[in-house]
Amino acid sequence: MVAFQTLGELGEYVAGASPQFEVVDPGYPLGEASEINAENVLRNQPSIRKVTGFIARNVASIPFHLYERLGETDRARVTDHVLSAPLREPLHKVTAYRFWNDVLMDLLLHDRFCIKFGLDKVGELRLTRLPARRVRLLGDDVDGVAAIRYFTKAGKRVDLDPEVCIYDAGYAPRGPNGLSPIDTLRHVLAESTEAVEYRRSIWKNGARIPQVITRPAGEKWTDDAAKRFKADMANFRKGGGADGGFPVLEDGMTIDEVSSFRPRDTNDLEGRRLTDVEVASAYFIAPELVGARQGNYSNVEAYRQMLYRDSLGPWIVGFEQALNVHLVPAFAGSRPLYVEANLESKLRGSFEEQARILQASTGAPWL
Numbered sequence: 001m002v003a004f005q006t007l008g009e010l011g012e013y014v015a016g017a018s019p020q021f022e023v024v025d026p027g028y029p030l031g032e033a034s035e036i037n038a039e040n041v042l043r044n045q046p047s048i049r050k051v052t053g054f055i056a057r058n059v060a061s062i063p064f065h066l067y068e069r070l071g072e073t074d075r076a077r078v079t080d081h082v083l084s085a086p087l088r089e090p091l092h093k094v095t096a097y098r099f100w101n102d103v104l105m106d107l108l109l110h111d112r113f114c115i116k117f118g119l120d121k122v123g124e125l126r127l128t129r130l131p132a133r134r135v136r137l138l139g140d141d142v143d144g145v146a147a148i149r150y151f152t153k154a155g156k157r158v159d160l161d162p163e164v165c166i167y168d169a170g171y172a173p174r175g176p177n178g179l180s181p182i183d184t185l186r187h188v189l190a191e192s193t194e195a196v197e198y199r200r201s202i203w204k205n206g207a208r209i210p211q212v213i214t215r216p217a218g219e220k221w222t223d224d225a226a227k228r229f230k231a232d233m234a235n236f237r238k239g240g241g242a243d244g245g246f247p248v249l250e251d252g253m254t255i256d257e258v259s260s261f262r263p264r265d266t267n268d269l270e271g272r273r274l275t276d277v278e279v280a281s282a283y284f285i286a287p288e289l290v291g292a293r294q295g296n297y298s299n300v301e302a303y304r305q306m307l308y309r310d311s312l313g314p315w316i317v318g319f320e321q322a323l324n325v326h327l328v329p330a331f332a333g334s335r336p337l338y339v340e341a342n343l344e345s346k347l348r349g350s351f352e353e354q355a356r357i358l359q360a361s362t363g364a365p366w367l
Contacts, residue, residue: 002163004330007082011119013164038109038133041182045189046272047279048182052108054290055283058307059315060101062341063087064323069336082125083331087339090127092120099129104315106132108283111178112169114148116160117327125331127166137169139176166326168318181282192275216252225250285311308346316341 004010042049064087066078078084090099106113110132120126136149138159148160148167169178182189215221233247249255276292287293289311308316323339 047275051279056101056104060097086127111180115166137176143176168322188278211255
């Protein structure tokens with residue numbers, strides 16, 4: 001691990017000669033490093049957008065703070081260190097919420113993320129998100145990360161030094177790039193797409209009312225009368241001007257019931273709910289949290305505990321550890337600094353809830 005005593009040392013290191021890496025051929029085609037088309041997935045799969053957006057928004061809204069360990073049971077928050085600035089404003093004019101939301105979406109969709117840290121134009125430490133679709137982690141013989149390959153918009157390959165990057169990826173049977181949950185959900189999502197197309201076809205082509213108009217078999221009907229009747233009935237179709245009304249039938253005509261399409265036959269809501277449950281389970285999120293199933297939480301506090309500890313806890317811990325392994329040691333020097341998510345800001349109850357807890361703790365009024 002390379003440690004920088006000053007920001008100037010970071011600038012000199014980045015400006016120096018690019019080191020040579022011993023890497024294993026990743027076996028992927030050249031061009032944009034992407035297994036999935038995240039744009040199409042988010043545009044056409046509401047369940048993916050719902051679950052990933054839920055995770056990203058809730059985790060990104062948690063502030064990350066820098067602390068210094070003063071002892072086994074004491075610590076102090078640090079706000080004047082060089083590492084404090086990128087935690088408040090990772091990139092110039094980019095909020096911490098928006099930055100971490102985008103990084104989380106990379107991790108959720110591609111199972112990996114990469115952030116390059118360096119100096120901006122005014123010499124301050126900033127973080128730059130490298131879109132996961134353009135990033136490949138190049139591995140060694142034991143699937144460790146030996147280099148980070150970035151594909152520019154023009155298709156040029158640039159190998160980055162891992163020492164100036166924050167990166168992480170999930171497990172994959174081959175290579176260090178992780179395996180996207182969308183790959184696992186591919187068939188489920190394909191079935192959902194086909195089901196939506198089928199339901200749309202039924203809504204478009206199926207009979208809107210389970211009734212048919214009949215006339216006596218022996219009744220003569222001239223061509224003009226038939227054309228006039230068809231023209232009148234056309235007015236009651238969608239966009240005909242009389243849709244929603246009821247036609248006046250000619251003498252002898254009757255309306256009979258028939259077995260036809262009914263809206264409930266498509267099971268539209270049930271199909272969408274089932275896809276939501278499958279996607280939520282693939283991301284290890286309780287379906288109740290995204291509204292896929294009816295929840296049964298005794299109170300709001302139980303909901304918060306379930307959300308930020310059991311469901312979102314692993315995602316939060318992953319980001320904390322990535323920052324503490326890749327970023328903090330490069331600038332902490334000999335100080336025992338570390339980054340931690342301020343979960344208390346989310347788990348903290350309302351003023352009334354806090355007042356009840358304090359009164360129960362002291363056994364007497366406290367205000």
